[in-house]
Amino acid sequence: MKTLLRLLQRFYNWGLCYRDSTRSVGLIRIGLVLLIWARWAGELILCRDIRLSTILLNSAFFLLTGLMCVGLWTRVSSVGTAVIVSILFNLHESFRHNHTFLLVMAILFIALTPCGRSYSLDRWLALRRALKSGVPPPPEIGNLWGLRLIAIQLSTVYFWTASAKLYWGFLSGAGLELLVYNYYAGYDYASIPGFSALCFIAAITTVILEFSLAFGLYIPKLRKYLMPAGIILHILFYVLLPIRTFTLTMILLYLAFIPAASVHRFIDNMHAGYQPA
Amino acid sequence: MNPISQYQSEETTVEVETESKLVIVCRVVAFTLLTLYVVLGPSYKQVLKGNSNVLRGWRMYYGRGFGVCDVEFYIQHPDGRIEYIDHFKVLGYDKLLKLHHHSRRIRKEKGVLEVAERLRQKVGNDVDLRVNARIGTRDGWETLYVDKRIE
Numbered sequence: 001m002k003t004l005l006r007l008l009q010r011f012y013n014w015g016l017c018y019r020d021s022t023r024s025v026g027l028i029r030i031g032l033v034l035l036i037w038a039r040w041a042g043e044l045i046l047c048r049d050i051r052l053s054t055i056l057l058n059s060a061f062f063l064l065t066g067l068m069c070v071g072l073w074t075r076v077s078s079v080g081t082a083v084i085v086s087i088l089f090n091l092h093e094s095f096r097h098n099h100t101f102l103l104v105m106a107i108l109f110i111a112l113t114p115c116g117r118s119y120s121l122d123r124w125l126a127l128r129r130a131l132k133s134g135v136p137p138p139p140e141i142g143n144l145w146g147l148r149l150i151a152i153q154l155s156t157v158y159f160w161t162a163s164a165k166l167y168w169g170f171l172s173g174a175g176l177e178l179l180v181y182n183y184y185a186g187y188d189y190a191s192i193p194g195f196s197a198l199c200f201i202a203a204i205t206t207v208i209l210e211f212s213l214a215f216g217l218y219i220p221k222l223r224k225y226l227m228p229a230g231i232i233l234h235i236l237f238y239v240l241l242p243i244r245t246f247t248l249t250m251i252l253l254y255l256a257f258i259p260a261a262s263v264h265r266f267i268d269n270m271h272a273g274y275q276p277a
Numbered sequence: 278m279n280p281i282s283q284y285q286s287e288e289t290t291v292e293v294e295t296e297s298k299l300v301i302v303c304r305v306v307a308f309t310l311l312t313l314y315v316v317l318g319p320s321y322k323q324v325l326k327g328n329s330n331v332l333r334g335w336r337m338y339y340g341r342g343f344g345v346c347d348v349e350f351y352i353q354h355p356d357g358r359i360e361y362i363d364h365f366k367v368l369g370y371d372k373l374l375k376l377h378h379h380s381r382r383i384r385k386e387k388g389v390l391e392v393a394e395r396l397r398q399k400v401g402n403d404v405d406l407r408v409n410a411r412i413g414t415r416d417g418w419e420t421l422y423v424d425k426r427i428e
Contacts, residue, residue, distance in 0.1 A: 101333055160335035167419070169417045175417075181342060181347055183380055
């Protein structure tokens, strides 16, 4: 019982008492808006559907995502964006894909953080106010529980996608062969020596890597090896399959696993030698 | 003291004191519910085989390639010799490779027979045209035709 309580306390501290630099969430905030624009904006431009209700909804999408991107009234605009993208996701059948669902969830979680405290107009205004009144600049610190939810979401994606591959049809390599025949039809792959063996190795490697990513990204010692491996895996998916924004979303959300203080320090160090002209 | 720890010490003092118990309780409830939704939600579709737009699974590219066929056309000569036909080449190899994958792949029995019919028109009715074909299923490749004569 005591062990359970101690574990719960640790989980509580990890998930809900994570106070750190808001630069990570600021970067994710901007990245998510760019990704949702890349995926949806073309289909939501106002001339596509000129019914009044649709025009109002799509205008709200552009207004709120725009405000969220530049970080103006970020608390309201990011929550508003989360609401709007959830509505649009459920309204448009063509939007209902796994990669867009991940975007919607990530936007919801980032809206739960003070993501406007860094890299935003809100930050710029706060700095200006501080300068005028002669007080120290407001700190870029906040409770990042939404970032923990993003980390859990990413682990869940890896865990369930790996679990879904645990059947002989995939593990034997045939599942990947089918993907090749489906998307790259036009050559006689069966005649290529070692093709089936390569697919078998790739299938096993993918499953092992996905399970490792599901749990290993939380462990700092493993993270430095798993993160590059995960990025390579996602780039391969991106190049080989019509996977759209999924790869870039996953790579962006990896920031949730890097300690926010390290991201803050890394950015500070990058600017350390800069001398304005 | 580096800038981060300086910010941390300042901010922690300010915010932790001002956060009400209600906010903390709401956060705990929201975090718990969202975690349960994120972690266990996919099990509805993937374990219990349910169907829901709210409880989504994470099966990426599952089912893509089911029904796709790997085919091997050949001519059986009267002297027993077998001559394999590159159907991609006979049916317009160069053009075909530029097409969308929907047009390039052969799907299901119907697709195999359509290609067979087009090949029959190309090679003529006098030759003994045959096909071996396998079809993609959840369990991998399954044999569709073995040495099937195309009429």
